[in-house]
Amino acid sequence: MMENKVFLSFAFYSTVLIVKMYVVAIITGQVRLRNKAFANPEDALRNGGLQYYRQDPDVERCRRAHRNDMENIFPFLFLGAIYSLLEPSPAVARLHFFVFCVGRVVHTLAYLLRLRAPTRSMAYSVAQLPCFSMALQILLAAAPYW
Numbered sequence: 001m002m003e004n005k006v007f008l009s010f011a012f013y014s015t016v017l018i019v020k021m022y023v024v025a026i027i028t029g030q031v032r033l034r035n036k037a038f039a040n041p042e043d044a045l046r047n048g049g050l051q052y053y054r055q056d057p058d059v060e061r062c063r064r065a066h067r068n069d070m071e072n073i074f075p076f077l078f079l080g081a082i083y084s085l086l087e088p089s090p091a092v093a094r095l096h097f098f099v100f101c102v103g104r105v106v107h108t109l110a111y112l113l114r115l116r117a118p119t120r121s122m123a124y125s126v127a128q129l130p131c132f133s134m135a136l137q138i139l140l141a142a143a144p145y146w
């Protein structure tokens with residue numbers, strides 16, 4: 001594995017994105033505490049009372065960012081791993097991973113910082129491009145064996 005440059009590049013960008021997801025989860029927890037909006041009655045009771053067992057728009061925004069990450073980063077983890085096995089050009093593969101990673105980081109920033117539309121949608125679309133490219137290449141390589 002340590003000789004597979006493409007896989008190592010994939011491992012790097014995947015891990016960056018997983019850490020990014022952890023950061024969104026930590027931010028969600030902090031926003032819950034700041035806005036006193038807890039997901040479970042036992043948490044609310046510990047932090048002031050059952051009235052704080054409630055939804056909050058800022059928490060929901062964090063949760064949407066996290067859910068969108070799950071919808072997009074999880075498929076990337078599969079596509080990127082299989083794509084790495086196809087022996088693509090390391091430079092082209094790195095470009096795929098880099099564009100996806102930057103797109104997803106910008107998507108999160110746009111979501112959490114409420115950046116003006118269509119920044120978030122653009123970031124989402126840009127990040128989808130390498131995923132469609134990898135999916136197509138995997139399908140072409142695997143088609144003879146369906």
Ligand SMILES: N[C@@H](CCC(=O)N[C@@H](CS)C(=O)NCC(=O)O)C(=O)O
Nearest residue numbers: 064065067068071120121122124125
């Ligand atoms: N599940 C997504 C599918 C489409 C999507 O991912 N759109 C991007 C760009 S508009 C997005 O940021 N959606 C907001 C979200 O998932 O919370 C949705 O409901 O919007």
